[in-house]
Amino acid sequence: EVQLVESGGGLVQPGGSLRLSCAASGFTFRKYDMHWVRQGAGKGLEWVSAIGTGGDTYYLASVEGRFTISRDDARNSLDLQMDTLYAGDAAVYYCARGGASWGDERFDYWGQGTLVTVSS
């Protein structure tokens, strides 16, 4: 059974940092692209970042330079290092499994999310 479990959310002050993690199980993690998606309170979904199987990374323009996505295929883990956080970054952050090959664009499995609150 595919499982994605996020952790690391919490309360952080504006300008602060937080590191989110996503523990994956039930599939061959190294073979899949992975994504982070967020959802502010009462708002829609917003794609944040992706990492390919080769370590190539992609970001939403508003987080580029502040967020860093990484993966550890040995630990079946996906991370999102978030620096210089703004109030607008407050959201539930989901990790999602992507595709397994070029052109295979899918987000088939999602975690339950971890809440990030940015407030002084």
Place this chain on the structure above:
Amino acid sequence: QTVVTQEPSLTVSPGGTVTLTCASSTGAVTSGYYPNWFQQKPGQAPRALIYSTSNKHPWTPARFAGSLLGGKAALTLSGVQPEDEAEYYCLLYHDNARVFGGGTKLTVL
């Protein structure tokens, strides 16, 4: 920056048919945008329904169908059930980024 537009809300009667659409500010949506569709109910994580325009996941009910329609991605629900009441989001791939639409709140009434 690409903007993806969906109908904010739609209402359908039980047993009826409804089509949700997904438009891109960059022009006509093609298969190269790899449209995905997701369903989200309050307090739950999104659930994937459709990928790459029209492909269903193993758990996707047969009444859901994805297509391209008039330059947009489309999700058609046929024989709508009360449990289909939810928020629906499309997602488009564009220049290595992915962009979600604003969502369509579907009411079954």
